Amino acid sequence: MTDMMWKNAFFKSLRAVALAAAVSATAQALAVTVETDSVKKSKYEQRLTRGKEFWQRLAPNLYSIQFAGGTGMFSAGIGWDYGSSDQWETHLTVGFLPRRYGNPIYWTATLKENYMPWRLNLGRSPLELRPLCVTLGLNSILHGDFWTSEPDRYPGGYYGFSSRIRFFLGVGQRLTLNIPYERRRLGRQLSVYYEVSTCDLYVRQKILSGSIPLKDIITIGIGVIYTI
Numbered sequence: 242m243t244d245m246m247w248k249n250a251f252f253k254s255l256r257a258v259a260l261a262a263a264v265s266a267t268a269q270a271l272a273v274t275v276e277t278d279s280v281k282k283s284k285y286e287q288r289l290t291r292g293k294e295f296w297q298r299l300a301p302n303l304y305s306i307q308f309a310g311g312t313g314m315f316s317a318g319i320g321w322d323y324g325s326s327d328q329w330e331t332h333l334t335v336g337f338l339p340r341r342y343g344n345p346i347y348w349t350a351t352l353k354e355n356y357m358p359w360r361l362n363l364g365r366s367p368l369e370l371r372p373l374c375v376t377l378g379l380n381s382i383l384h385g386d387f388w389t390s391e392p393d394r395y396p397g398g399y400y401g402f403s404s405r406i407r408f409f410l411g412v413g414q415r416l417t418l419n420i421p422y423e424r425r426r427l428g429r430q431l432s433v434y435y436e437v438s439t440c441d442l443y444v445r446q447k448i449l450s451g452s453i454p455l456k457d458i459i460t461i462g463i464g465v466i467y468t469i
Contacts, residue, residue, distance in 0.1 A: 260336015298323075302469050305332060310408055310436050312336045312351040312380055322349050322468070330355040338382075345384070348350060353378030357415065372413040376436060380407045411438025415466075430468035 303320030310316075313336025318331035331354055338347040357371040387405040413436035420429055443458035 267431075277428055289315070292468065303332065303466055304469075305334065305464055305466045306338075307338055307462050307464030309460065310411075310464070311407070311440060311460040312378075312462065313338050313347075313349045314350060316349065318351070320466075326360060328357050328360075330357075344386075347386075348383045349380060351378055352379045367421060368417045369417040369419060371417065371434075372433065374413045374415055374436070376409075376411040376413065376438065378409050378411070378438075380409060380440070381405055395436075402450065407440040407442060409438045409440040411436045413437060413463075428467050428469040430466075432466040432468070433464070434466065435461065435463045 271289075271411075295355040298321075301321055302320035303322060304318075305320060306315070306317045308315055312334060316334040316336025318332055318334030320330055322330045325344065332352070334351045334353075336349040338349065340346050354377050356375045359372055359375065361370045361372060363370060382405055389403045390406045391401075415432050415434040415436055417430050420431065438460055439458050440460075447453050447455075447458050
């Protein structure tokens with residue numbers, strides 16, 4: 242083989258090696274690009290998932306109806322449960338007091354927080370007992386006959402409290418039916434409860450006049466909660 246043929250073969254081999262190196266580098270660059278796009282997409286999907294979970298947490302999952310209990314003859318509203326065992330609840334309800342003794346219908350708004358530290362499963366049944374439910378709430382009558390700040394028509398400090406806003410504290414119990422998974426249509430739990438409570442005004446009256454019977458400063462409410 243002549244020197245020219247050796248040179249041609251050598252340069253062909255060199256070009257082949259260079260082409261193979263270029264192809265390998267291009268493939269690696271494409272792989273890095275695909276991997277980077279995959280990571281970016283994964284982070285995007287994670288942010289999207291977190292956003293959806295945030296808005297889902299804002300959506301109420303409790304719906305309640307209550308009779309009596311200091312929030313109106315009937316009240317109904319929405320709520321949220323949270324905590325490691327759903328031991329905390331926040332409820333927002335609207336109620337009404339019917340027309341009585343010539344008074345108009347009064348509407349009420351209530352915000353309350355429930356704390357239930359324990360739950361007891363009743364054997365193998367789907368029933369569950371919450372033996373203690375502590376409630377702290379704020380109630381307001383939505384009518385011009387009631388006021389937050391004492392009107393000028395009264396001497397300063399004549400009443401010394403708001404007739405519109407009441408703070409109340411209550412305790413009660415709850416019995417819950419856990420709906421079997423295969424039978425769930427709209428929700429997972431149905432609960433009935435009772436609540437014994439009193440408010441700041443009633444306690445004030447009891448302190449100022451010890452002759453007031455205890456039963457006159459206590460209110461009892463019963464209700465139903467549906468959990469989706």
